[in-house]
Amino acid sequence: MSSSSQIFVSLVIPILNELENVHLLYQAVKEVLDTIDRPYEMIFVDDGSTDGTREVLRELASEDIRLKVILFRKNFGQSAAMAAGFRESRGRIVVAMDGDLQNDPKDIPRLLDKMEQGYDVVAGWRKNRKDRLIVRKIPSRIANKLICSVTDVKLHDTGCSLKAFRREVIDRIRLYGELHRFIPGLARVEGARISEIVVVHHPRRFGQSKYNLTRTFRVLMDLSSLNLFLKYLRNPMRFFGTIGGWMLTLGTVMGIYVIYGLWIKQVPVEYMNVLVTTVFLFWAVGIQFVLFGLVASLIVQTGTRRGSSLSPFLTFAESGIKEKISG
Amino acid sequence: MDNSSIKISILVSLYNFAENVQRLYDSLIQAVESYDCTFEIVCVDDGSQDDTLKQLLQLAKRDKRLRVIKMRDTFGESAALEAALRYSSGEKVVYLSGRVRVNPMTIPRMLQHLDDGYDLVMGWRYPRRDFLLNRAISWLFNRLASRLSKVRLHDINSGVFVAKRGVLERISIYGDLYNFIPVLASQQGYKITEIKVEQQSGAFRMSRYPNEYIQRFLDIITVFFLTRYSKKPIHLMGFFGALFFLAGFIIELYLGVYRLLFLGPIAGRPLLILGALLLVIGIQMITIGLLGEMIIFTHAGEIEEYNIEEVIN
Secondary structure, eight states: OOOGGGOOEEEEEEESSOHHHHHHHHHHHHHHHHHHOSOEEEEEEEOSOOSSHHHHHHHHHHHOTTEEEEEESSOOOHHHHHHHHHHHOOOSEEEEOOTTSOBOGGGHHHHHHHHHTTOSEEEEEESSOOSOIIIIIHHHHHHHHHHHHHHTOOOSOTTOOOEEEEHHHHHHOOOOTTGGGGHHHHHHHTTOOEEEEEEOBOOOOSSOOOOOTTHHHHHHHHHHHHHHHHHHTTOHHHHHHHHHHHHHHHHHHHHHHHHIIIIISOOOHHHHHHHHHHHHHHHHHHHHHHHHHHHHHHHHHHHHHTSGGGGGGOOHHHHTHHHHHHO | OOGGGOOEEEEEEESSOGGGHHHHHHHHHHHHHTTOSOEEEEEEEOSOSSTHHHHHHHHHHHOTTEEEEEOSSOOOHHHHHHHHHHTOOOSEEEEEEGGGOBOGGGHHHHHHHHHTTOSEEEEEEOSOOSOHHHHHHHHHHHHHHHHHHOOOOSOTTOSEEEEEHHHHHHSOOOGGGGGGHHHHHHHTTOOEEEEEEOBOSOOOOOOSOTHHHHHHHHHHHHHHHHHHSTTOHHHHHHHHHHHHHHHHHHHHHHHHHHHHTTSOOOTTOHHHHHHHHHHHHHHHHHHHHHHHHHHHHHTGGGOOOOOEEEEEO
16 A cells, blocks of 8 residues: 555545445546546445445455445444545545536546646536436525525535545544535635536436435524634624623613603503513523623633634634645 | 453442342353353442442452452442443453342343344343332333434343443443433444343332432433434524524514504513513524534534444555
8 A cells, every 4th residue: 555645636435325326436436547647545435325335345445455445334424424534535635526426537637637726625516417406406506605605605516526625625624414515615714725617417327316305404504503603703702792782782771761761751560561571581681692602702712722623713824734735 | 360361341330239249249150151251240339338349359359250349439330330341351241230130141142142243232121120110210211212312222221231342432421321322322323232131129119319210301302412413403402492483473473563553452461471481592592502513613623423334445
């Protein structure tokens, strides 16, 4: 096995129940990677397949030393599979791709060419998407708009799995939950230079699509909390405290009015009941928000102290990596 | 004793067990010797007030395979298990809690299941010979826990199980989570099964602390949350928070319209306060969910939410 510094590109592919596709995938990927004529490795991460994909992968791995296969004990999700693949990868450039053959491996050399121009992340853009309009293309387009506006990334298609990353980006991003959707955004925060190229998209040949519509709600919530983190993670009190502060102020103003009405103008209590309730409400929520802000600061502080935890928010400029790339 | 040759470690936690130590020891030896394998027994005295420790030490003097750990105070079974795990070396681990009084003769059969490819074999106390209230609560607890966690077991915290060492080292068994070892193990993708074990009479007592019963149901909520939503707290709390908030909002909207159309006074109506309360709870839930997300996000570097079975090449 060649040493880690020699591997030029690592291809990471999460795989879930792709029995018919996996052999074709391996052949197609291998063919393309052989043409670039630099040391490479393929990492197939099996996310707990139950249809015999694992056996095929074992067989393939036993014949090809450049194919690394990671078998999960059960299904842990696509983010986990990508995270595991990234962690095991050693190439200077890491390319991620779906295992369903809808992406075309032939686009990989073009991704690498684009990387050579000095980008840290190059995403694929499925300009002519071969999917159903209502259930896939439209939700995807809306999600893309939202993700781009929240994470401040100018991409046409953040949902395309075919992407290339520089090693430094990979080492910095920590994936969990369903964050794999937002990788360009997370990279952007670190100051990565991002670009895209148009890639080919094939219709699905075998197997089932693993998409379901219900996850839209979850994506939205992930997105809104990500939005919050990207803006306020260093100063959570700015967020919670501001809301709390306004509520307390409004509550106080209304409270003064209530006292003025009751004591000075001698208005009967019945007329003030709604306002009194509102005052209490604003005060309760306001105090809570300030307290939440304090707890949030505590969380961020302890997270920072552990060292690596806040590392997603180091920029390339801060760590001096950018200079190394351009130099 | 050469540690590397030990195949099976039998871990026992004991609390105020003096009169039964000898009997347990005899039946354990009898049970394990029939399995024909090198083994060790690690007994943890969890700060007993009677002379459990003295009895154990006497046995240990005669039998080199018996190791005794004395806890400085009563720290509970999870701490006892953790300590015993650290001072044992067998690849297969048998755990037996003194509290449950089951027949050790089932242990060889449980070990057999481990050899058949399972990672964790739980004991299922059946038939139960126990105080009726304990049984009823245990039944309800197990139904709820197995439904919420989707781990189909009859007796989740039976206090007797056999596992591969790696399983126990992988999952965190601290505090009350100890009660959910099979749930945590299945979350990590390990193969689990259960086997009926005979319960011996003698456990006819009600818990001295009523809080224990309430605690068990809080445990269920904890484990439900930790297994399904620990990496995405906002998905759970945001959903329920939005629900509460919406309900409160609709109520207040209704009252507002009602008042504006001069249909009558609303100040004295309890609905007003209910609506306000729902709004507050809704906001609280969403915010707490955000705090949860924040905890996860700041610790993302330490999270490894997958469990690799094998890496080839």
